[in-house]
Amino acid sequence: MATIVTELDSLQLVTVSQPLDTKRVGRPSTVVRPSQRHIAVAVYPDTDAIAIGVVALGGEVLREFRFDVESAPTAVHTVNTLQALLRGLELSDGGTVLGIGIGVPGLVDARDGVVRVAPHLDWHDEPLVDMVATATGLPTWAANDATCAVVAEGRFGQGVDEDNLVYLNGGAGGIGGGAIVGGQLLSGVNGYSGELGHMLVNSDGVHCHCGAVGCLETEVNRHDLLRVVGLADAEAGLLEQRLRDTYGTDPAVTAAVDRQLDFLGVGLRNIVNIFNPGTIVLGGFLAAVRNVTQERLQETVERSALAGPSSEVRIVSSSLDDNVLIGAGELVFRTILRDPASVSTSVSSAGSESDSEARRVAAS
Known part of the structure; x- marks a missing residue:
């Protein structure tokens, strides 16, 4: 050590x-x-904004920039926004950017960093890692946004010291998930695991963009909650407070929340029975639904899931405001921690057009 x-x-x-x-007995x-000199730049493109964070080792977001968009950004728009920010980014004490980490709300191929599909962004077969690495000259990694978030929760949030953890996030673009099983991040053959938003929760439900019927993210969604409380997408940050003010007193709001709570309970029952997690962390509007309805979600899962796996599971809300950015930063730092000497290689190769292998790296 x-x-x-x-x-x-x-x-x-x-x-x-x-x-x-120094007054304690024994050797102090x-x-x-963590130093704030050498940092990672984390990127999170979503349907309503491109978020970019300056992240230090240890999960600290030093600065965050949010670029609101009127429609879902293209991959080119995302790369250009990042490139423009990097040109104006000032680091103290001669600091350096070690690499770029990207959390994508879609399927990222772990072998080559290509975004096979990000449906809510309308991205298909976008070579995002290669695009960013070529534009910036920096080592680049990418993974699904919820995969990034579960890593952050496991290292710095509600899942610290938890070897079996599931994270489920509700955002503007739908529901994503990630799982840590036996202390190992579950990635799948191509890095596509964790698409928990597409589990079946209602066989009589509406059609999902994926082609199936009754997916979790079609039955439990932010748009319907915002609509029933009279908020626009840009006001999503007010959702939890508005739900607190109206749930239990406004029949329409109460019915909408209860309906989504029931289907979320079905999804969590499946997660508990399949993964047997010690902790399930909810983020985004899912955390708002849990917080407003207090212990009902926990009670629903304990009542409906198998007695064994449901007996000790903890369902909590995320304590990290920027878990996707933190996890995207970890895509960079985990390589550094495996091989600290690679820091000098990363810094010296940044901007080198000939060292494509150092610049084009995909992470699951």
Whole structure:
């Protein structure tokens, strides 16, 4: 451990100092903190905005930029926005960008970083990793947005010390999920696992864009909740408070929330029976539904799922505001932590058009 800390310190990835309190008995432990000099840039394109964060080792979002869009951004628009921001980005103390991590609301092929489909963005076979790496000259990684989020929750959020964790997020573009099973991120053959928004919850439901009927994200969606409380998409941040103000007193709101709660309970029952998680973390508007209805979701799952796996599962709301950006940053840092010496390689190769292998990396 000391050798790793020394190596990270020499590469200026962490700072090492002595504790202020030296009155304790025994040899004082050194204090190790992530450095803010060498950072990752995280990107999260969604239907209503492109979010870009400056992320430090340790999951700290130093700065966040949000570029609102009137319609879903194209892959080219996303790359151009990132490129423009990087040109104007100022880092203190001669810091460097180690790489780019991207969380995509869609299927990202782990072998080549191609976004096979991001339905709500209308992206199909977009070579996103290669596009970003070519435009920026920086090592680039990409993964599904909920996969990024479950990594962040497992390392810095509600899933710390939890080896069996499922994350389920509700956003403008639908519902995504990610799972950590036995301490390992579940990725699948091509990195496509975690499409929990497309599990069947209503055989008499409406058609989903995926071609199926009654998917979780067609029966449980943000749009219907915003509509019933009279909010526009741009006002989604007010959803939970508006639900708190009207749930239980406004019959239309109460009926809409209860309907979505029931179908969400079906989805979580399936997740509990299949994955046997210790913790399920809900993000986005799903967290709002849970928070407003208090313990009803937990009680529904405990009543409907198998007694064994439901007996100890914890259903909680995310405590991280930027878990997708944090997880996208981790796509960069996990490579650094596996091989700290690669920091010098990454920095020296940034901008080099000849070193395509260093620039084009896909992560599941």
